Amino acid sequence: MVKFQQAQLDRTFSALSDPTRRALLARLEGEEALSVSELAQPFAMSLPAVMKHLDVLSHAGLITRTKTGRTVSCRLNADPMEEAMSWLARYQRFWTQRLDALEALLNERRRDPAPGEGGSGGA
Amino acid sequence: MVKFQQAQLDRTFSALSDPTRRALLARLEGEEALSVSELAQPFAMSLPAVMKHLDVLSHAGLITRTKTGRTVSCRLNADPMEEAMSWLARYQRFWTQRLDALEALLNERRRDPAPGEGGSGGA
DNA sequence: CTGAAACTTAACCATAAAGTTAAGTTATCG
């Protein structure tokens, strides 16, 4: 049963690994529903190429498509992202740990400023 | 400049889209450091195959490898996941919204139970 | 009923991914 979830995660992460597809999703984040041609319009690539990306997205469950007449409405379905977030959340402690350490260091310096280390510096 | 981040996200999501690689990372989540052969041991595939996965992970910056004598220590570096989390976080409202709506619905029913709708139901 | 708009399918190509086996490298041990 955990195998199915694995495959879903595979599809989700894989779908998200392409910048065109992330841009498509980002577009749908602000628009409720867009047709295939509206989605395709900003991209330099051909319509069929965009279609393939939409296929990947809908196979991953990240969009739904409904045909009305000759136009197809695409809308976002973020649900599969929740599982991806959960997977990543397991590792969150590693960077919060790091940030905590940084914060501690900064607090320490604020309390007891070391000489010759003030001013501007990029990290 | 945002292009570089895009490529990093590509690599991160792509690296995470394979179950073997996620298993390798999960292993390193609990172990601080493991050698290549220790990491490879649980898998049915050949050593070179695991090597390639490790190459992908380190190219994505998700692990670091340090050679000591003839053994190579791999350790987790979760930092790139933070960016992936941030990207996903933009969409978090979509499922929390959904959960909020569900919760509201349940509260409403608890207050004012509709007749003929009790019991078990799918979806 | 013709034609254009909005997709969809098909056929093809180049490159990358994921695996294999076989043949190197380096280290460490006896």
Added chain:
DNA sequence: CGATAACTTAACTTTATGGTTAAGTTTCAG
């Protein structure tokens, strides 16, 4: 120095990705 352990590289195969152009479908407008 020779053998073995721990990787690494090379060469190859198969399948998947991401793109193309060309040729269908439907559906709506005139």
